[in-house]
Amino acid sequence: SGPLQSHAAARGKFVGTAVDTNELNDAPYLAAVDSEFGQLTPANAMKWDAIEPSQNSFSFGRADQIMALAQNNGQSVRGHTLVWHSQTPGWVQNLDATAMRAAMRNHISTVMDKYEGDIYAWDVVNEPLNEDGSLRNSFWLQRLGESYIADAFRAARAADPTAKLYINDYNTDGLGAKSDGMYRLVSGLLEDGVPIDGVGFQGHLAVQYGFPNQMQQNLQRFADLGLDVAITELDVRMQLPSDSSKIATQNTYYRNAVNACLGVTRCVGVTFWGYSDKYSWIPSAFPGEGSAHLADENMQRKQAYTTVHDTL
Ligand code: XIL
Numbered sequence: 001s002g003p004l005q006s007h008a009a010a011r012g013k014f015v016g017t018a019v020d021t022n023e024l025n026d027a028p029y030l031a032a033v034d035s036e037f038g039q040l041t042p043a044n045a046m047k048w049d050a051i052e053p054s055q056n057s058f059s060f061g062r063a064d065q066i067m068a069l070a071q072n073n074g075q076s077v078r079g080h081t082l083v084w085h086s087q088t089p090g091w092v093q094n095l096d097a098t099a100m101r102a103a104m105r106n107h108i109s110t111v112m113d114k115y116e117g118d119i120y121a122w123d124v125v126n127e128p129l130n131e132d133g134s135l136r137n138s139f140w141l142q143r144l145g146e147s148y149i150a151d152a153f154r155a156a157r158a159a160d161p162t163a164k165l166y167i168n169d170y171n172t173d174g175l176g177a178k179s180d181g182m183y184r185l186v187s188g189l190l191e192d193g194v195p196i197d198g199v200g201f202q203g204h205l206a207v208q209y210g211f212p213n214q215m216q217q218n219l220q221r222f223a224d225l226g227l228d229v230a231i232t233e234l235d236v237r238m239q240l241p242s243d244s245s246k247i248a249t250q251n252t253y254y255r256n257a258v259n260a261c262l263g264v265t266r267c268v269g270v271t272f273w274g275y276s277d278k279y280s281w282i283p284s285a286f287p288g289e290g291s292a293h294l295a296d297e298n299m300q301r302k303q304a305y306t307t308v309h310d311t312l
Contacts, residue, residue, distance in 0.1 A: 004037065013268060015038060017039075018273045019033060019066060019274075028299055029276065040075050041271050042063060043281070046063045048089060050063070051111055055103065060114060067118060077120060080168075082126075082156065083148070092104075108155040108156050116159070119163050121164035127170065128141075164228060165197045167186065167199055173215050174211075175217060176212075179218055200233075202232050202234075219264045228268050229261075229268070274293050
C-alpha cells in the first residue's frame with residue numbers, strides 16, 4: 001500500500017496527473033491528486049488560447065491556479081504546451097510569416113519568463129507529426145517551414161534555461177513509422193545543436209487498437225540519443241460498455257506502459273491524463289469510448305489503480 005508517488009520515487013521516477021481548473025473546488029478529487037501524485041500537468045490552462053487569447057494580451061489566471069495547487073502540494077509541474085496546431089487562436093493562424101514567427105517567440109518568452117524556475121519541463125512543441133512520420137501540415141509548417149521547430153526550442157532555452165525542453169506526440173509510443181519520424185526529427189535537431197532535452201510519449205492507448213510495438217525498446221532508442229524520455233499523457237480507453245475482457249486488456253496495457261518507463265533509466269516519469277473517469281476528456285474526444293482512467297466516476301479506485309500501484 002501507500003500512494004503511487006512513493007512507489008514511483010523508490011524507483012527513481014515521478015508519477016503525475018493532468019489537472020484542470022474545473023476540478024479545483026472538488027475537495028475529494030484534490031485530496032487524491034495531492035496524496036497520489038508528485039507532478040501536475042495543466043490539461044488546458046497553459047495552452048495558447050487560455051494564456052494569450054488576443055495578441056500580446058496575456059491572461060495567466062487559470063495557469064496561476066494550477067501553479068498554486070502544485071506549490072501547495074509540493075508537486076513539480078510539466079508546462080503544456082507552447083507551440084501546437086490545436087487550441088491556438090485564429091489571430092495567430094492568420095498572421096503572415098514574419099509576424100507569426102515574432103508572435104511565436106514572444107509567446108514562448110513571455111510565458112516561460114513568467115514561470116521561470118517553477119516549471120520542471122515544458123512541452124515546447126506538441127504533436128508535430130503525421131501518422132506516416134512526416135511533418136504535420138499545420139499552419140506553423142505552412143507559414144514558417146520546418147524551422148519553426150528549431151526556432152521554438154531556441155527561444156525556449158533563452159527564456160528559461162532551467163526548464164527541460166520536450167517535444168511531445170501521440171502514437172509514437174511503439175516502434176513504427178510515426179516514431180521513426182520522431183527519431184529522424186529529433187536526431188536532426190541534435191545534429192544542428194538545437195537545445196532539446198527530452199521526448200514525451202503521450203500514451204493515449206486504446207484497448208481495441210493493441211499495445212504499442214516494443215514500447216520499452218522505442219523509449220530506449222531516444223534515451224540512447226542522450227535525451228530524457230517521459231510518458232506524458234497516459235490513459236487506456238475502451239469502447240463502452242466495459243466488460244471483464246476489456247478490463248483485463250486495459251490492465252495489461254497499464255502494466256506494460258509503466259514497465260516500459262521503469263525499464264529505461266532515462267525515463268523520468270509517467271503522467272496520467274487525469275486520475276478518474278469523472279473528469280475524463282475521452283467521452284467528448286472519442287464518442288462511445290471511456291472508462292480510461294485509474295478511478296471511476298465516483299472516485300472509486302479501479303483495478304487499473306491496483307495494477308499501476310503494484311507495478312510501480
Ligand atoms: C485535451 C484536454 O484534456 C481536453 O480537455 C481538451 O478539450 C482537448 O485537449 N493531446 C494533448 C493534450 O497534448 O493537450 C490533449 O488534452 C489531449 C491530447
